[in-house]
Amino acid sequence: MHILILGAAGMIGRKLAASLAEDGHRLTLADVVPPPDLPNSTALTLDLTASAAPGLIAGRPDAIIHLAAIVSGEAEADFDKGYATNLDAPRALLEAIRAMPGYVPKLIFASSIAVFGAPFPAKIPDDFFLTPRTSYGTQKAITELLISDYSRRGFIDGLSIRLPTICVRPGKPNLAASGFFSNIIREPLVGKPAVLPVPDTTRHWFASPQSAVGFFRHALTLDTARLGDRRALGMPGLSATVAEEIEALRRVAGQKAVDLITRQPDEKIAKIVSTWPADFETTRASALGFVAETTFDQIIAAHLVAEGAAA
């Protein structure tokens, strides 16, 4: 199968590309920074703007995985850049596909739980209404709607998958408001300190990077006829509190690791996090065979496996 990955140099993109290359797929990998060099793959380093779309699909890939995005904070800070990258670029891709008669690729779009906005029920159902409260969430919700319409019209065979917060994120601590969810696990595991800016009771929605790769792999083989016209799917995840994260850390690495976490309340971060969804019913995705971790111990184990593999 020939698979085009847009955003192939990102955290999920690299892992997904490596996994698909291992299975022998032919890959075209595109990103603004150089994508990984893999067997049987073509790497394209280019800005994924609207004008790049026709060139990207000239080779008529069987499937397209669209991971490229400006993240939430940047889309909020730079209105033009957010709409250009997160809406105009995917729309141009859809239009480029529609302009090629007889070409109906599978298109898997990485959407986000940011399509939803507070206030939330305790457990958000699959059919919760679209209420984004960020420009990023708005752009993701609009692209979902386009993907449903282009699929219904027969121009693509599309689906949008709404990813949980990915945890444990590898790499260095970053300043994203959500960074601490990963920091308080990743740093103490290697003997480094980490700051916790929110109460231990804070609940959020997680899946490991490996689960995210699994979602896209499963979506590639999924018979989309089972989706009907409802082409956006909330992915399964684990609803866990910070306290549950810390207990899992204690079980894996002991009190010494837990002692490396410093509680340093930050009202600004706590306020942002309080508007995020904390728990979902993902009945449809589970019935369709998507799976994620069910305990935080599994999420930590997935991180240790990935770090070991990287060492």
Place this chain on the structure above:
Amino acid sequence: MHILILGAAGMIGRKLAASLAEDGHRLTLADVVPPPDLPNSTALTLDLTASAAPGLIAGRPDAIIHLAAIVSGEAEADFDKGYATNLDAPRALLEAIRAMPGYVPKLIFASSIAVFGAPFPAKIPDDFFLTPRTSYGTQKAITELLISDYSRRGFIDGLSIRLPTICVRPGKPNLAASGFFSNIIREPLVGKPAVLPVPDTTRHWFASPQSAVGFFRHALTLDTARLGDRRALGMPGLSATVAEEIEALRRVAGQKAVDLITRQPDEKIAKIVSTWPADFETTRASALGFVAETTFDQIIAAHLVAEGAAA
């Protein structure tokens, strides 16, 4: 107040413009066909494409009422035209406004119950999820999302109002799938025959043209701070069956009028209509003071008043 109406020559646009002119507002009326000539108003006959947007708002109207659209059937038949008129044109308007520093007009967008798609609960709640199953509904849903985001960001003071099916539509019978809901009232009232293509048990969601005018008038004075970030509002309406329509006709015009209705089942129309929503809870809009008819007798009475006024 200076009010710009886009789509001012349409059925709702004409009535709304006349009503606002009567109150002494200064109007700019734009449409592809010549808008009505009213006191203290400027009429612009032009194609409401994306490129027309900056010129339309050069006079910095205090409020903009956006009624212009390609209807559902045409948006389905002509994909490009539908997206150009129903998505690119309103988006260009939003962008033109954003490009004018310090200009934050009220913007009232005519959306539609087509943002929802079957299957439906018996009574659709205000927070039912966006599931359009037409390109028209997709375009309306996307524009709603843009209006919410541009409002949240402070570029406009916007709201989207989702109109029920307008009944009794004046004028001649047309071939729209929904036309019969009006035809079976309007035609017999003037002694002419009408065809009923669906079962008497068919239920649908109605408001009179006068109620629609009232929705926009009320939206003009509404303090949108009461909406928070949820800027799309389902308008109140009347849920009624065809049988209830016919009983109301009988009360108003007698059995002689009812006898002018010929039952001529059309499976194709019945199938289309079966996918349409039939009843809504409109708790939010009602609490905000929007009102519509509560009996079909009132809808017929509104029609008779309008026809009398026109004669």
